[in-house]
Amino acid sequence: MRLLAPSRGAWLAVLLAWLAPCCGLGANAADGAGTAATFGNPIISGFAPDPSICRAGDDFYLVNSSFEYFPGIPVYHSRDLVNWRLIGYALHDPAQADLSAVKSSDGIHASTIRCHQGRFYVITTNNIDGRLVNFVVTAEDPAGPWSAPQIIDGAPGIDPSLFFDDDGRAWYVGNHVPPDPEFPGQAEIWLQEIDPQSMRLVGDRHYLWRGCCGGTWAEGPHIYKRKGYYYLLISEGGTSYEHALAIAISKNITGPYQNNPRNPVLSHRQLSYGHPITGVGHADLVELQDGRWYAVALGWRLVDGVHGILGRETFLLPVNWETEPHTWKEERLDFPVFSPLTGKLELRYSLPFADSPQAAPTAFHDDFTTPRLGLEWNFRRSPAQPFVDLSARPGTLRLQLQPGALADRAPYSFTGVRQRHFRFETVTRLEFAPAGANEEAGLIVIQNDRSAFLATLAGGDDGSARLRLRQSLQGQTTTLADLPFDGSDAYLRVSGNYLEYRFAWSRDGSAWHELGPPADCTALSPAVLGGFNYTGVFVGLFASSNGEASVNHADLDFFRYAAMAAQRDEWYQ
Numbered sequence: 001m002r003l004l005a006p007s008r009g010a011w012l013a014v015l016l017a018w019l020a021p022c023c024g025l026g027a028n029a030a031d032g033a034g035t036a037a038t039f040g041n042p043i044i045s046g047f048a049p050d051p052s053i054c055r056a057g058d059d060f061y062l063v064n065s066s067f068e069y070f071p072g073i074p075v076y077h078s079r080d081l082v083n084w085r086l087i088g089y090a091l092h093d094p095a096q097a098d099l100s101a102v103k104s105s106d107g108i109h110a111s112t113i114r115c116h117q118g119r120f121y122v123i124t125t126n127n128i129d130g131r132l133v134n135f136v137v138t139a140e141d142p143a144g145p146w147s148a149p150q151i152i153d154g155a156p157g158i159d160p161s162l163f164f165d166d167d168g169r170a171w172y173v174g175n176h177v178p179p180d181p182e183f184p185g186q187a188e189i190w191l192q193e194i195d196p197q198s199m200r201l202v203g204d205r206h207y208l209w210r211g212c213c214g215g216t217w218a219e220g221p222h223i224y225k226r227k228g229y230y231y232l233l234i235s236e237g238g239t240s241y242e243h244a245l246a247i248a249i250s251k252n253i254t255g256p257y258q259n260n261p262r263n264p265v266l267s268h269r270q271l272s273y274g275h276p277i278t279g280v281g282h283a284d285l286v287e288l289q290d291g292r293w294y295a296v297a298l299g300w301r302l303v304d305g306v307h308g309i310l311g312r313e314t315f316l317l318p319v320n321w322e323t324e325p326h327t328w329k330e331e332r333l334d335f336p337v338f339s340p341l342t343g344k345l346e347l348r349y350s351l352p353f354a355d356s357p358q359a360a361p362t363a364f365h366d367d368f369t370t371p372r373l374g375l376e377w378n379f380r381r382s383p384a385q386p387f388v389d390l391s392a393r394p395g396t397l398r399l400q401l402q403p404g405a406l407a408d409r410a411p412y413s414f415t416g417v418r419q420r421h422f423r424f425e426t427v428t429r430l431e432f433a434p435a436g437a438n439e440e441a442g443l444i445v446i447q448n449d450r451s452a453f454l455a456t457l458a459g460g461d462d463g464s465a466r467l468r469l470r471q472s473l474q475g476q477t478t479t480l481a482d483l484p485f486d487g488s489d490a491y492l493r494v495s496g497n498y499l500e501y502r503f504a505w506s507r508d509g510s511a512w513h514e515l516g517p518p519a520d521c522t523a524l525s526p527a528v529l530g531g532f533n534y535t536g537v538f539v540g541l542f543a544s545s546n547g548e549a550s551v552n553h554a555d556l557d558f559f560r561y562a563a564m565a566a567q568r569d570e571w572y573q
Contacts, residue, residue: 038348039082039358040568041277042299042313046420047536048074049239049312050110050220051296052161052284054120060286061113061142062296063090063122064314067535068107068448070099070382073122075113075142080356081294081316086375088144090122090137094382096149097126097135101409102381104448105534110220110282112161113142116170116196122146123172125158134160134174136199150199157187162194163223163253170196171253173232175219178210186210187218189234191254206254211236212246212263220282223253226321227334232257235281239312239534242269243281245297249333258333266297266317266338268345274305279312280345285319285336293319294352295338299345301571303422303498307525309447310419311536315345318352363562364417368397376417378538380446387413387543389553396431396557399543401439401550406452406472414444416540422571423564424496426539429509432554433488434459440468441543441554443492445501447524448535450474454542455492455503455515457485457554469503469516473523481516494539495564496521498571 042048050065058079066072072091076084091097091108099107111124120142126133134157135149152160157176164170172194175187188210193203211218213236220235232248244267248257268280283297299315300308320340324332339345351357366374368390389398404412432441434457442456452472460466465488469481481503491506492515499522503515526533539561543554565571 037350037354039316039351041315041317041345041347041349042301043082043296043316044076044084044314045310046313046418047311047538048314048418049298049534050159050282051298051314052110052112052222053286053296054113054115055286055288056115056120058289061115061120062314063111063113065110065534066091066108066378067105068099068102068381069378069535069538070094070380071378072097072099072108073111073124075122075144077142081352082358083356087142088146088375090124090139090144090146092144092146093148096137096146097133097382098128099126099382100384100411102126102128103409104450105532107381110159112159112222112284114162114164116162116164121162123152123160123162125160127158132156132158134158136162152194152199152201154201157190159219159221161222163225164196165225165253170194171223172201173208173221173223175221175234178207178215182214183216185217185238186215188215189218189221189232191223208232208255209234209248209257209259212259213237213244216242222284224285229334230257231336233283233285235283236264237267237269237281239281239298240279241273243267243279243298244269245281245283245338247335249335260335262335265336266295266343266345268299271344276301276347277315277345278302279308280315283338288352292352293321293336295319295336297345301422306527307499307522308527309499309521309524309537310422312534316349316352317345318349358568361563363560365558365560366397367395367558368556369395373397373415377415377540378417379411380414380449380538381409381411384411388415392553393555396555397541397559399441399541399554399556401441401543401545401552401554403545403547403549405544405546406446406449406454409449413543414446414540416444416446416538417559417561419445419496419537419539421563421565422496422498424539424561425493425564426495426559426561427491427493427509428541428559429489429491429557430457430554431489431557432457432543433552434465435550435552436545436548437461437463438546438548439544439550439552440546442541443494443503443539444542445494445496445521445524445537445539447529447537448533451524451529453494453501453503453519453521455494455505456542457488457490457492460484467505467515469519471519471523474529480519483515496539497564 071089440458
């Protein structure tokens with residue numbers, strides 16, 4: 001294996017009771033500490049795509065896309081740019097956005113976070129079967145609560161961003177398919193003034209730019225102002241190997257915009273497929289109080305140069321501003337230079353703040369003694385009804401069985417955390433007495449509705465209990481292990497090692513037995529699944545009555561997730 005070398009009221013009250021801060025995994029569980037003088041990328045690992053960042057005084061806030069997962073749009077906080085803590089979600093109420101039946105990799109697309117006059121704004125797109133709903137939520141505190149959504153009527157396209165100008169006006173910038181596309185996938189960037197109170201578009205619409213690559217998936221626009229000039233930063237080329245960043249400049253916000261002759265300003269499209277990081281793009285810029293600039297961008301870390309099972313992740317890189325050296329030009333322009341020394345996204349950079357080193361990883365352990373489920377826990381789609389109970393039996397997480405199983409666009413009893421490392425171990429203790437052959441509960445490792453591994457305590461056809469390991473792939477289920485089991489409680493474990501999972505079971509948590517053969521997790525790779533796969537892998541808990549009504553439940557004593565790599569850079573060595 002070649003690794004990449006040098007990515008709702010009663011129901012609402014119940015739902016909100018599930019969600020609360022919890023120490024543990026967070027973003028700092030990202031593969032280990034940096035050295036005293038440097039930090040290692042990614043700064044947020046494991047399914048953290050499309051980063052957007054803003055600064056409020058000494059505090060930095062960052063959001064990512066969340067697609068079909070709920071709560072939606074995770075909000076992170078940092079004071080040093082390299083250590084990030086999950087503090088809440090911009091979408092914490094099912095009424096904020098319809099995520100109940102979105103298909104995998106639809107739902108909440110790229111979001112932008114901005115702070116203006118003490119108020120925080122997150123603007124985003126909800127993709128529901130191709131119907132694109134652009135809306136804004138606001139908050140006084142980025143940790144929440146966030147407001148009800150203000151839908152922006154008449155706003156086509158995806159990836160919206162807000163720009164608050166120093167003259168008091170506010171602007172919406174987004175993308176759309178032009179009326180005269182020259183090829184499939186062509187897009188262009190448009191701009192229109194927006195009333196920040198009503199969130200209504202006003203005035204004329206302006207069409208700004210198709211980028212430096214002919215408008216191939218031109219998206220992710222952000223506008224910045226520096227020294228009287230407006231800068232339009234966009235992504236192009238799609239989110240795979242050809243992803244790229246380009247920037248244009250104008251004296252007027254409505255244009256015309258002039259292409260930077262050195263575009264693209266950041267891309268790994270020119271590098272070998274075997275480079276450590278690929279698909280680099282979709283960036284956002286932030287200026288520090290001392291005048292320095294940094295960018296956050298997404299990138300993929302692939303195993304064998306192909307398999308990006310962790311999804312797209314958030315990386316940090318320095319940015320310098322340089323003036324064109326051309327003495328013959330009447331006005332020499334300033335442009336940002338990303339990763340100035342090398343022109344590509346590096347695995348390591350000097351710390352932004354020398355007195356704030358990158359923290360060591362912390363394991364995530366939840367013994368379910370708090371009244372609310374921790375922030376790290378996510379559901380697939382916004383649940384139609386509560387199925388998690390932390391009060392029925394204090395110190396345990398009770399999962400109610402639901403008929404929904406691994407089926408496209410169906411909510412089911414699942415809650416999990418992001419797989420943030422190539423090497424990890426997860427352990428839980430399950431108490432469950434299946435009432436029929438249709439019932440099961442246990443551990444799940446899942447990429448989306450089309451690909452997952454399930455290690456469960458299940459009912460047998462003869463009324464006995466069974467320990468099973470099954471793989472679900474593209475609607476087909478393969479049984480990898482099926483063992484008789486005497487009892488109703490078991491420890492379950494999954495250990496991840498790059499492209500392999502090993503499942504095991506135990507009666508006492510000490511003596512472990514393999515459950516089936518090593519599982520090939522390339523099945524969770526977008527390269528194998530095909531189609532649109534914008535998310536990453538989750539490790540979590542699952543219970544189902546597989547199409548039949550049930551009043552049964554499963555109890556979990558604890559859940560532990562730990563990174564197994566001692567060093568941050570182990571993954572590519």
